[in-house]
Amino acid sequence: MAGIKDLGVGIGWRSEIDLTVERLPGVDFVEVVAENLHIGHLPESVTLLLERGIPVLPHAVSLSLGGAEELDMGRVEHLGAVAEAVGAPMVSDHVCFVRAGGLDSGHLMPVPRTRDALDVLVENVTLAQRNLPVPLALENVAALLEWPDGELSEGEFLAELVERTDCWLLVDVANLYANARNIGTDPERFLDEIPLERLAYVHVAGGVEHGEVYHDTHAHAVLPEVLGVLDELCSRVNPPGVLLERDDNYPSDTEIASELAAIRAVVDKHRG
Amino acid sequence: MVTPTTTRGTRFTPEQIGFLAAGPGRATEAALARLLDAGLLRVSRDNRVSAVHQSRQGATTAVEARLLNQTRTPVSLKSAVKITSSGTEVRALHQQLLDDGLMQRPRPRNAAWWFLLAMAVVLVAVSFQSPWALVGAASFLLMGIWLRGRKPVTRAGRAALRSATASDRVFAVALYGFTGKVGTQEVGDLFDLPKDVARSIPLKQKKKRRSSARGGASCGAAVASYSSCGSTGCGSSHSHSCGSSGHSCGGGGSSCGGGGGCGGGGGD
Numbered sequence: 001m002a003g004i005k006d007l008g009v010g011i012g013w014r015s016e017i018d019l020t021v022e023r024l025p026g027v028d029f030v031e032v033v034a035e036n037l038h039i040g041h042l043p044e045s046v047t048l049l050l051e052r053g054i055p056v057l058p059h060a061v062s063l064s065l066g067g068a069e070e071l072d073m074g075r076v077e078h079l080g081a082v083a084e085a086v087g088a089p090m091v092s093d094h095v096c097f098v099r100a101g102g103l104d105s106g107h108l109m110p111v112p113r114t115r116d117a118l119d120v121l122v123e124n125v126t127l128a129q130r131n132l133p134v135p136l137a138l139e140n141v142a143a144l145l146e147w148p149d150g151e152l153s154e155g156e157f158l159a160e161l162v163e164r165t166d167c168w169l170l171v172d173v174a175n176l177y178a179n180a181r182n183i184g185t186d187p188e189r190f191l192d193e194i195p196l197e198r199l200a201y202v203h204v205a206g207g208v209e210h211g212e213v214y215h216d217t218h219a220h221a222v223l224p225e226v227l228g229v230l231d232e233l234c235s236r237v238n239p240p241g242v243l244l245e246r247d248d249n250y251p252s253d254t255e256i257a258s259e260l261a262a263i264r265a266v267v268d269k270h271r272g
Numbered sequence: 273m274v275t276p277t278t279t280r281g282t283r284f285t286p287e288q289i290g291f292l293a294a295g296p297g298r299a300t301e302a303a304l305a306r307l308l309d310a311g312l313l314r315v316s317r318d319n320r321v322s323a324v325h326q327s328r329q330g331a332t333t334a335v336e337a338r339l340l341n342q343t344r345t346p347v348s349l350k351s352a353v354k355i356t357s358s359g360t361e362v363r364a365l366h367q368q369l370l371d372d373g374l375m376q377r378p379r380p381r382n383a384a385w386w387f388l389l390a391m392a393v394v395l396v397a398v399s400f401q402s403p404w405a406l407v408g409a410a411s412f413l414l415m416g417i418w419l420r421g422r423k424p425v426t427r428a429g430r431a432a433l434r435s436a437t438a439s440d441r442v443f444a445v446a447l448y449g450f451t452g453k454v455g456t457q458e459v460g461d462l463f464d465l466p467k468d469v470a471r472s473i474p475l476k477q478k479k480k481r482r483s484s485a486r487g488g489a490s491c492g493a494a495v496a497s498y499s500s501c502g503s504t505g506c507g508s509s510h511s512h513s514c515g516s517s518g519h520s521c522g523g524g525g526s527s528c529g530g531g532g533g534c535g536g537g538g539g540d
Binding site for chain 1: 317320464466
């Protein structure tokens with residue numbers, strides 16, 4: 001993976017579990033939500049992790065790169081500043097939009113998989129990349145709906161995005177599983193279609209099923225099926241990093257450590 | 273793995289010992305310590321505490337259940353302790369201590385008591401010239417004795433305190449508080465709590481210092497028995513660990529540890 005060093009197994013740093021993250025065994029890297037950090041006032045815990053040599057990767061949720069509106073350069077600059085403050089090798093956001101017509105969705109909304117929407121996305125990503133000090137990785141989102149008249153599969157859409165922008169991919173296997181469950185995405189086809197050589201790292205998260213719908217909550221345990229998708233991915237490529245995301249309803253330190261160990265077991269199985 | 277929730281040498285719970293040592297706040301600290309020890313609560317560097325499980329799963333006392341209920345979403349450690357300390361569960365704990373004869377309603381020495389004392393002194397002075405005044409002096413003294421102030425912890429309560437030792441980190445909190453010391457070791461360190469987090473727990477500093485000065489007997493007893501607390505608790509040897517997390521329970525100190533609050537005072 002030229003340009004992306006081996007990250008190992010990591011966890012999303014959240015202030016509620018800062019001491020847990022600091023004390024968990026086998027945390028090779030962490031990810032922080034860029035919008036939650038203030039330049040010049042890094043949390044003590046993040047500083048401590050940096051001092052230990054643990055890579056800290058900023059992950060943004062508000063660039064709205066798939067939106068038709070003009071890119072908010074203030075948000076891009078903030079992401080870049082966070083990356084510089086923590087010495088990050090890369091930053092990331094999502095293939096989605098979160099704002100339109102002056103309204104904030106509060107969710108990561110999927111973009112229509114049309115060539116017009118791809119043109120918009122490519123333009124925004126290119127502009128963001130020009131203003132970021134480090135490479136940008138983009139993540140597939142969990143969608144509860146598919147826009148009509150899609151011209152490309154999700155894998156084809158991302159492959160063309162990578163080809164036109166030279167961005168990296170952050171593959172969320174939980175989102176992939178959610179899409180398989182909710183809108184019929186074929187995870188294997190997705191993995192066949194995306195350029196795995198541009199894989200930056202992988203997200204793993206938990207969720208829960210309500211009725212016929214799987215919700216990617218990041219507040220429940222990681223399902224074996226999600227680890228199954230990770231297993232499928234690892235059978236094709238050795239991911240530079242795999243990160244557990246947990247955003248709420250934090251379980252005990254022991255349970256979190258078990259989830260990390262389960263992830264590591266899948267990764268190590270394929271590393272031989 | 274967790275440290276034992278009962279300790280050799282006492283039949284009292286950490287919450288009871290905490291209340292006897294320094295009042296409702298310390299009882300709440302003891303409950304907090306037990307929940308942290310069991311991994312049922314989590315604290316963060318920004319001084320917030322949250323329950324690990326959304327149900328009150330794992331609570332063994334009403335005070336613990338109250339704490340878990342209150343921390344279903346992260347709240348400041350300070351407010352969690354403050355609110356729980358003034359809650360019905362801690363009041364019930366106090367009532368139980370009263371019913372068991374371990375505590376009594378405190379009666380401070382008020383202005384009337386000082387007046388009686390002054391009158392007795394005056395009458396004693398007068399009695400050098402008029403011996404009958406001694407009768408009056410004796411009467412005032414008797415009334416003074418009857419109205420003398422009394423501490424909230426009874427003799428039985430003090431005996432209970434003396435029976436408790438910092439044999440695990442939960443009892444260390446009950447006896448000394450998170451900001452107290454066992455020997456030379458800060459109690460908060462036994463839980464790997466950052467200093468700022470331990471200090472965010474509300475304290476009645478004045479009361480604590482006074483109880484430390486007055487509580488020599490119980491403090492001495494605690495430290496003495498602490499240093500001989502056996503092979504599975506915090507041993508007198510520096511190498512013994514305290515519970516699952518491998519925290520040494522102090523250096524077998526022989527002093528009361530500055531300002532740690534050695535019990536005997538407290539009250540409401």
